[in-house]
Amino acid sequence: MNLVLDVSIIILLFAVFGYTHTLLASEKVKIHFKKIFGELIAFYRLLYNIVGLVSLYLIYEFSPKPHIIIYDFQNPFDLIILIPQLLSLAGVFWVFKYICFKEFLGLDQIKRFIEKRYNTELDEEFTLRIEGPYRYSRHPIYFFSITFLLFRPVMDLFYLTFFICIVVYFYIGSYFEEKKLVRQFGEVYEKYKKEVPRIFPIKLFRPYNQKVFAES
Numbered sequence: 001m002n003l004v005l006d007v008s009i010i011i012l013l014f015a016v017f018g019y020t021h022t023l024l025a026s027e028k029v030k031i032h033f034k035k036i037f038g039e040l041i042a043f044y045r046l047l048y049n050i051v052g053l054v055s056l057y058l059i060y061e062f063s064p065k066p067h068i069i070i071y072d073f074q075n076p077f078d079l080i081i082l083i084p085q086l087l088s089l090a091g092v093f094w095v096f097k098y099i100c101f102k103e104f105l106g107l108d109q110i111k112r113f114i115e116k117r118y119n120t121e122l123d124e125e126f127t128l129r130i131e132g133p134y135r136y137s138r139h140p141i142y143f144f145s146i147t148f149l150l151f152r153p154v155m156d157l158f159y160l161t162f163f164i165c166i167v168v169y170f171y172i173g174s175y176f177e178e179k180k181l182v183r184q185f186g187e188v189y190e191k192y193k194k195e196v197p198r199i200f201p202i203k204l205f206r207p208y209n210q211k212v213f214a215e216s
Contacts, residue, residue, distance in 0.1 A: 002066075003066050003068070003157075005064075006064035006065075006066045006158075007066065007157070007161050009063065009064050010063045010064065010158065010161045010162065010165070011161065011165060013059045013063055014059060014162070014165035014166075014169070015165075017055050017056065017059055017169075018165075018168075018169045018172065018173070020055070021052050021055070021169075021173075022172070022173055022176055024048055024051070024052075025048065025173075025176070025177075026176070027122065027180065030044060030122045030123055031122070034122065039113060039118055040113075041122060041123055042109040042110055042112065042113035042118045042123070043106070043109070043110060043113070044106070044109075044122070044123040045103075045105070045106030045109055045123040045124055046105065046106030046107065046109070046110060047106075048106070048123070049105060049106055060162065063158070063162075064158075065156075065158040066156075066157045066158050066161075067156055067157070067158065068156060068157040069154070069155070069156050070155040070156060070157065070160055071154070071155050072153070072154045072155075073153045073154070077153070078153035078154075079153075081151050081152065081153055082151070082153070084147060084151040085147075085148055085151045085152070087147075088144045088145075088147040088148035088151070089144075089148060091133065091140065091143075091144035091147075092141065092144045092145070092148070094132060094133055094140075094144075095132070095133050095140045095141045095144065097132060098129055098131050098132045098133065098134060099127075099129070100127070103124055103125060106123070106124075108125075109123060109124060126181075126184055128181070128184075128185050128188065128189065128192075130192060130196075130208060130210070134196075134208075135196065135207040135208040135209075136196065136197075136201035136203070136204060136207055136208075137196065137197055137198070137199055137200065137201045138174070138178070138192065138193065138196050138197065138198050138199070139170070139174050139177075139198060139199050140201075142170040142174060142199050143199050143200060143201065145166075145170070146166070146167055146170065146199070149163050149166065150163065170199065171198075171199070174198055174199065178193065178198075192208065195208050196208045
């Protein structure tokens with residue numbers, strides 16, 4: 001019974017995190033923030049990232065941790081399984097070649113604000129750049145994050161529950177992200193959605209061949 005309760009608490013905490021994180025990412029909240037604080041919206045992205053990381057850390061730290069071992073790989077398999085982790089980490093760096101990392105973090109927005117040239121409607125400038133990993137997955141950062149978290153030498157019930165919650169959150173979050181991208185890029189993004197898988201590159205040998213570079 002305690003085991004079921006522990007897992008339920010983890011899921012509940014993560015559901016609260018997912019809901020609030022998605023709500024804060026919505027245009028409705030950003031527009032409301034801008035009405036109150038004006039150009040200070042330039043700091044929104046950085047604050048959003050900080051709040052998200054701190055919230056995730058607190059959930060991880062204070063959640064109950066049912067320590068039931070699912071598997072524990074012994075040598076040399078505990079080292080071999082690190083190979084896909086390293087490949088996933090390399091994949092994350094590959095993704096960042098095709099997005100503006102400082103814009104992603106929220107630093108470029110603050111720089112524009114300080115230089116008095118902030119003209120973004122809300123908190124970031126959107127660019128649709130379908131190159132590199134984006135030819136295989138619409139959300140490659142989610143794919144590589146999932147594979148990085150999945151491959152580990154030891155798996156217990158707490159980590160497995162946490163991992164499943166993250167995967168579910170990625171899928172739900174990507175749904176709301178894409179609603180916004182469809183509004184911004186219209187038919188271009190609709191066509192992209194039909195050709196490229198959401199997260200997992202199941203069409204690995206049929207990459208999206210049309211190079212697209214568009215700004216909202």
